[in-house]
Amino acid sequence: MSEVATMTIEGEVGVLTIDSPPVNALGIATRRGLDRGFRDFAGNPAIRAIVLICGGRTFFAGADITEFGKPMQEPGLQDVFDIIEDGVKPVVAAIHGTALGGGLELALICHYRVAVPSARLGLPEVHLGLLPGAGGTQRLPRIVGVDAALDLITSGRQLSATQARELGVVDELAGEGRLREDAIAFARRLLAEDRPLLRVRDRQDMIEPARGKPEIFADFRRRNARSFRGFKAPENIIKTIEAAVALPFEEGMKREAELFADLYESTESLAQRHVFFAERQTSKIADVPADTPTLPVRSVGVIGAGTMGGGIAMNFVSAGIPVTLVEMDQAALDRGLSVIRKNYENTAKKGRMTQAQVEACMGLITPALSLDSLAEMDLIVEAVFESMAVKQDIFAKLGRVARPDAILASNTSFLDLDAIAEATTLPERVIGLHFFSPANVMRLLEVVRGARTSKQVVATAMKLARQIGKIAVLSRVCNGFIANRLMAPRMAQSEALVLEGPTPAEIDRVIYDYGFAMGPFQMIDLVGLDVIGRDANVRTLRGDLVARDRLGQKKNGGFYDYDEARKPTPSPVAATIIADFAKSEGVAAGGPQSDADILTRLLYPIVNEGARILEEGIALRAGDIDMAAILGYGWPVYTGGPMFWADTVGLPTIVARLKEMQAAHGDAFAPAHLLETMAAEGKRFSE
Numbered sequence: 001m002s003e004v005a006t007m008t009i010e011g012e013v014g015v016l017t018i019d020s021p022p023v024n025a026l027g028i029a030t031r032r033g034l035d036r037g038f039r040d041f042a043g044n045p046a047i048r049a050i051v052l053i054c055g056g057r058t059f060f061a062g063a064d065i066t067e068f069g070k071p072m073q074e075p076g077l078q079d080v081f082d083i084i085e086d087g088v089k090p091v092v093a094a095i096h097g098t099a100l101g102g103g104l105e106l107a108l109i110c111h112y113r114v115a116v117p118s119a120r121l122g123l124p125e126v127h128l129g130l131l132p133g134a135g136g137t138q139r140l141p142r143i144v145g146v147d148a149a150l151d152l153i154t155s156g157r158q159l160s161a162t163q164a165r166e167l168g169v170v171d172e173l174a175g176e177g178r179l180r181e182d183a184i185a186f187a188r189r190l191l192a193e194d195r196p197l198l199r200v201r202d203r204q205d206m207i208e209p210a211r212g213k214p215e216i217f218a219d220f221r222r223r224n225a226r227s228f229r230g231f232k233a234p235e236n237i238i239k240t241i242e243a244a245v246a247l248p249f250e251e252g253m254k255r256e257a258e259l260f261a262d263l264y265e266s267t268e269s270l271a272q273r274h275v276f277f278a279e280r281q282t283s284k285i286a287d288v289p290a291d292t293p294t295l296p297v298r299s300v301g302v303i304g305a306g307t308m309g310g311g312i313a314m315n316f317v318s319a320g321i322p323v324t325l326v327e328m329d330q331a332a333l334d335r336g337l338s339v340i341r342k343n344y345e346n347t348a349k350k351g352r353m354t355q356a357q358v359e360a361c362m363g364l365i366t367p368a369l370s371l372d373s374l375a376e377m378d379l380i381v382e383a384v385f386e387s388m389a390v391k392q393d394i395f396a397k398l399g400r401v402a403r404p405d406a407i408l409a410s411n412t413s414f415l416d417l418d419a420i421a422e423a424t425t426l427p428e429r430v431i432g433l434h435f436f437s438p439a440n441v442m443r444l445l446e447v448v449r450g451a452r453t454s455k456q457v458v459a460t461a462m463k464l465a466r467q468i469g470k471i472a473v474l475s476r477v478c479n480g481f482i483a484n485r486l487m488a489p490r491m492a493q494s495e496a497l498v499l500e501g502p503t504p505a506e507i508d509r510v511i512y513d514y515g516f517a518m519g520p521f522q523m524i525d526l527v528g529l530d531v532i533g534r535d536a537n538v539r540t541l542r543g544d545l546v547a548r549d550r551l552g553q554k555k556n557g558g559f560y561d562y563d564e565a566r567k568p569t570p571s572p573v574a575a576t577i578i579a580d581f582a583k584s585e586g587v588a589a590g591g592p593q594s595d596a597d598i599l600t601r602l603l604y605p606i607v608n609e610g611a612r613i614l615e616e617g618i619a620l621r622a623g624d625i626d627m628a629a630i631l632g633y634g635w636p637v638y639t640g641g642p643m644f645w646a647d648t649v650g651l652p653t654i655v656a657r658l659k660e661m662q663a664a665h666g667d668a669f670a671p672a673h674l675l676e677t678m679a680a681e682g683k684r685f686s687e
Contacts, residue, residue: 005033007040013187014047015180019055026102027064028073034080042087049187050091052084052110053180058097059119060106077102077134081109090190090197094174094183095119100158105134108143108169111198112190114183115161115170122158126233128276129269129638133260135201137240138252142203143168146210149241150220154234201249210245217242230515230638232268236260267648271640274686275630278623278641282473283462285620292459295407297467301326301374302381303394305336305367308411309383311439314340315468317364318440324366324373333367340365343440371401379464381433383411391415392423399424407457409433410448413484417450417477427452431461434481436632444631445470446481473628476618482625483632486613486642489605489668494520495541496665497601499582500590504559505570510598515636520602521559522568525552541581548577601661604654604669607646610685611672622685643685651679 004020016037020030034052041047054060063077084091084106093099093107095115104121107113115121123132123140131137132153141149144167151157164170174182189195210216217238221228228234236259243255263269284290298321302313305327313323327333344358366373371394374380380402382394391410398408408430410420421430432448447461458474465472475481480488494507498521508519518526529542530551545558550573552558553566560568582589593601610625619625626641639645646654655671662669678685 003033004029005037007037009044009047010184011188012046012048012191013051013184014041014044014049015051015053015184016041017053017055018060021056023058023061024054024056024103025061025064026077026106027067030060030064031075031077031080035075035083038080038083038087038091042083042089048089048191050087050089051094051180051183051187052091053094053183054096056097058103059093059095059099060103061098062101062103062124081106081134085109085199085201088197090187090195092183092187092190094179095121095161095170096179098122098158101125101132101136102134105132105136105139108136108139108200112171112186113169114172114174114179114186115164116174116176116179117161118176119161119164120158121161121164121169122156123153124156124158126154126156126231126237127272129231129233129266129272130263131233131237131240131256131260133256135253135256137237137256138244138249139200140169141207141241141244142200143206145206146216146241146245147220149244150217150238153237153241154224154228207245214242230268230636232266232638233263233272236263268638271638271644271648274623274640274644275626275637278621278627279471281621281623282471282627283466285458285462285474288455288458288462292455294460294463295378295405295456297321297378297407297460297464299324299377300379300381301377302383303371303374304383305333306383307339308435308437308439309381310336310340310343311437311441312381312383312411312433312435313365314343314361314440315435315470317361319468320364321468322364322366324368324377326368326371326373328369330369333369337362337365337367371397374398375401376403377406379407379409381409381411383435386412386414388415388419391420395420395423395430399426405429407431407460409461411435412448414480416479417448418452421450421452428454429457431457432475432477432481433461434475436483442631443469443471444483444628445472446475446483446628446632447472448475448477448481450477471627471631473624473631474620475628476616478613478616478618482613482619483628485618486606486609486625486629487633489609490602491520491524492668493602493605497593497598498578499541499585499587500593502593502598503570504574504578507598507602510595511602513595514599514603515639517634525558525560525562525568528552528554529558539581539584541578544577544581545574548573550574550577600657603642603645604658604661606642607654608658608669608672608675610643610646611675611678614685615672615674640686647684647686651675651684655679 004018006017008015018024018030018033041050091110093110093113096119099107099121101124104123123136125132161170165173172186240256240259243252300316300321301324302309303326305325313325316323341362344361347353348355348358380398384390410432411434413434417432421427430450431453434446434448436442436444445465449458462472498504504521508522511519528551529546550556550558553562557571559574561571562568613619622643626643629635629641630637635641655676658669658671
């Protein structure tokens with residue numbers, strides 16, 4: 001028998017168990033085990049029904065993505081599916097853990113499905129820029145109907161076993177811890193009741209109501225146009241489900257294969273697969289191995305109850321970690337607690353938590369007015385105003401108040417963490433935990449490693465990030481760390497470019513069309529012109545707007561004017577201020593600029609800055625930079641992030657254009673040495 005497959009016989013029921021750690025992926029060893037097991041059971045006249053079950057912590061987790069791009073070894077997945085589906089003996093899939101992607105497609109090939117209540121099922125291929133390529137788009141609509149299938153496959157959303165039972169994906173729920181026994185009992189009932197072989201492919205009842213109704217698909221496209229923008233996979237998925245409705249099964253399968261192949265080599269899918277792997281690489285640090293001992297974090301202190309401090313506190317209490325929240329005065333503390341409660345209650349109104357859970361979270365917060373209350377905390381996070389003097393003063397006090405083994409963290413987004421750490425007597429305990437706003441929502445956490453931060457503290461921070469639902473990207477110390485430093489050139493060039501003729505609306509449209517949720521000027525207006533760059537000691541365009549009391553959406557408009565619904569329109573006042581500033585700076589209006597020229601001017605410098613960040617060792621790998629841009633600034637996932645996107649453009653092309661812009665606009669565009677070297681040697685960041 002195969003190394004991963006074992007067969008046992010329980011009376012008239014054959015049980016085929018697959019155990020291929022860690023997640024029973026459908027790689028070649030698993031496929032061979034399935035092939036051999038089903039052939040042996042098919043040839044045994046004593047076996048009248050078959051139960052397919054998995055060992056370990058999960059049912060089949062899906063395709064082995066390490067095989068992507070490699071020649072397929074026989075038997076292929078479809079060959080195994082054909083043996084199961086075309087067999088004359090009923091096959092029961094016994095599901096625990098997760099049945100995802102190819103794992104669920106395999107379960108749908110089986111004639112019946114039994115699952116424990118804790119199991120989860122789904123077709124998440126859309127997150128890799130793909131569609132289910134083994135019949136999932138043809139079979140799932142035949143069970144759940146077209147509307148549900150469209151929603152489930154284009155979202156990649158997972159179902160609980162109970163939800164799957166309600167939709168008919170699962171035929172029966174087994175007892176938790178009794179999957180094998182209950183699946184065998186179910187198979188015996190099938191035989192006793194002489195129930196038929198139910199091939200999903202033969203069902204028509206759930207797709208029949210959608211035939212001749214193209215408006216179902218048109219309405220779905222319209223409702224989801226915004227969320228699908230820029231992604232290729234959702235449209236191909238819709239087309240495959242249209243085929244499931246309109247075509248015979250075999251022709252629908254051919255259409256699925258065609259549309260899968262169209263996605264597989266697409267830039268969008270390659271980019272999304274890069275992001276998938278890059279996300280999993282962020283936790284790997286060469287000199288901090290996975291087995292590095294970590295420190296317990298059972299209590300957290302947060303200094304500052306403003307927007308950032310309150311959001312940071314929510315991350316910990318939502319994970320069940322008690323927080324002591326410190327402010328300078330009672331009014332500020334009360335305001336902070338009120339905002340936290342309001343945030344939780346808004347979540348409860350949306351049905352995402354209960355009122356009891358709201359109270360439980362609020363009960364984990366202890367308000368305080370003195371740093372002395374933090375004396376016994378395992379971790380203390382400072383989240384006050386971005387001032388070096390203020391932060392150094394706080395850390396000096398923490399050096400006297402905190403336990404000597406406590407971790408001291410700063411939420412600074414730009415300042416020198418090493419200078420902050422030197423204000424303490426224990427700089428090895430100091431680390432940067434840079435949350436992005438809103439801190440309780442954004443998934444990125446930049447973990448900033450100071451020159452003297454201990455490996456144990458780094459390991460603890462990376463582990464803690466996962467515990468509170470964040471994706472941690474490790475950064476060394478520099479101005480702005482990774483994400484803010486990376487994106488700063490876009491803002492600088494936006495403000496330089498607008499002086500030359502293109503309007504804020506034109507620039508924002510180009511960036512929106514590229515895939516960002518909003519352009520740079522819309523973003524400034526949203527955040528507040530008095531917040532970004534408020535400490536500038538030279539005349540700036542934003543400074544001139546602020547001097548006219550134009551602060552953005554919150555007061556009098558900024559680069560745009562706003563109506564009561566905050567809908568933006570081009571601002572004549574801002575246009576005048578821009579023209580006056582351009583004249584004072586001696587910037588002459590240039591000729592018309594194409595969208596491509598604007599995009600080049602704004603995004604190529606970001607790639608260049610990313611190369612410098614790598615060159616200086618601020619980031620560990622190009623994929624970390626991509627994740628920081630995607631998670632911190634909403635860089636469109638389907639481009640793979642700035643460094644992966646640079647590979648698709650071509651590094652020689654980027655270097656050549658940077659040199660052209662350097663000649664026209666100055667040394668801010670001088671190509672990084674690393675970028676020039678990689679371009680000359682034909683290398684790629686994604687390698």
